[in-house]
Amino acid sequence: MQKTKLKEYAKLIAQKGANVQKGQVVWITASLDQPEFVEMLVKECYVLGAKRVTVDWEYLPLTVLGSKYMSLKELSSVEEWQKQKMQYQVDNLPVRIYLESDDPDGLNKANQEKLAKARMAQYPIKKPYIDAIDNKYQWCIAAVPSKAWAKKVFPNEKTSVAVEKLWQAILFTSRADKNPIEAWNKHNKTLHEKCSLLNSLKLKYLHYTSNRGTDLKVELLPNADFLAGSEKTQLSNIEFNPNIPSEEVFTTPKAGCAEGIVYATKPLSYQGVLIENFYLQFKDGKVYNVYAEKNQAQLEQMVNMDEGAKMLGECALVPQNSPISESNILFYNTLFDENASCHLALGRGFSNCIHDYDKYTQEDFDKMGVNTSMIHVDFMIGSDDLDIIGITQDGKEIQIFKDGRWAI
Secondary structure, three states: OOHHHHHHHHHHHHHHHOOOOOOOEEEEEEEOOOHHHHHHHHHHHHHOOOOEEEEEEEOHHHHHHHHHHOOHHHHHOOOHHHHHHHHHHHHHOOEEEEEEOOOOOOOOOOOHHHHHHHHHHHHHHHHHHHHHHOOOOOEEEEEOOOHHHHHHHOOOOOHHHHHHHHHHHHHHHOOOOOOHHHHHHHHHHHHHHHHHHHHHOOEEEEEEEOOOOOEEEEEEOOOEOOEEOOEEOOOOOOEEOOEOOOOOEEEOEEEEEEEEEEEOOOOEEEOOEEEEEEEEEEEOOEEEEEEEEEOHHHHHHHHOOOHHHHOEEEEEEOOOOOHHHHOOOOOOOHHHHOOOOOEEEEEOOOHHHEOOHHHOOHHHHHHHOOOOOOOEEEEEOOOOOOEEEEEEOOOOEEEEEEOOEEOO
């Protein structure tokens, strides 16, 4: 890939994604796949005025080894230095940039049960820090290719060709191949206009149906807005784009208020394992039955991580004619695949969807029905035969999606 295009992509992530401000601290989390690009990104952060940029390197094979050789007690512990690191984030609110490149099958050989138990043990310790920074800092998730990921997406190509093709796909779907900053300014304007229209409808329910068998009714929160594209931090009012790419218009539904069955239309990569051809059934707002042709045990484990993992935390609307969908590429990566079609998420809801969210406490959000969980996992349900009917607070039915596309 041409360095000039990669530099423009790095500039997009730093400037339009994270929107690094002069004097801010930046943390970048990345795998060992694209060190040259990480160097470009670090430079762009410094050019924007960052006073310090730190890179946290990750490597899935080390996670696999830890799951095999560490005791559950040791794997579950949160060391004092880790607590201090989280407290530093609470005190200083560093900008966070996450570069995704992991092998979709990278944790297939890990001890998944042990990893899940460790995460459940750590979450009560980490939760106060997570709650303390929620909505207060800038963050951005973007992607770079790894050899393993590229070969998963393009299995019939040589590794070098696969990596190049994945780079091209990432830049195209991220609107980063031509005039990225200008493209994102226009894209954000379009997304915000769609949100304004949806919010004006005062919807109480969304009813999803498809020929695959999906028949799901979800209740929305009366004081929750639809959001999309750029957001603003609660304290400093700095605008940033948390996801590159992003095609979704989303809101937070009411926890424990969903009935019916929903079929996934794309594989779900969860904790390094692919869950394929699955459905979930809801009763009294909670998942009570799941089925998957591949890795059902992982799906069952996911919905039992905590009580909130059985309930919905997000409803996201994405038309089938989005750039990612029209690329006809299955990325095996949620950041991209969720932006190819409508999706739902199990687990933690978004408190910033609540109108005037800055006036409320975490306890207030819990009482309203914003779901709380240690997970937030998106799964794709969009298709060319998906219909969505919106039901307003006064009972009027409005066609929101028809055959997988916007009807408003």
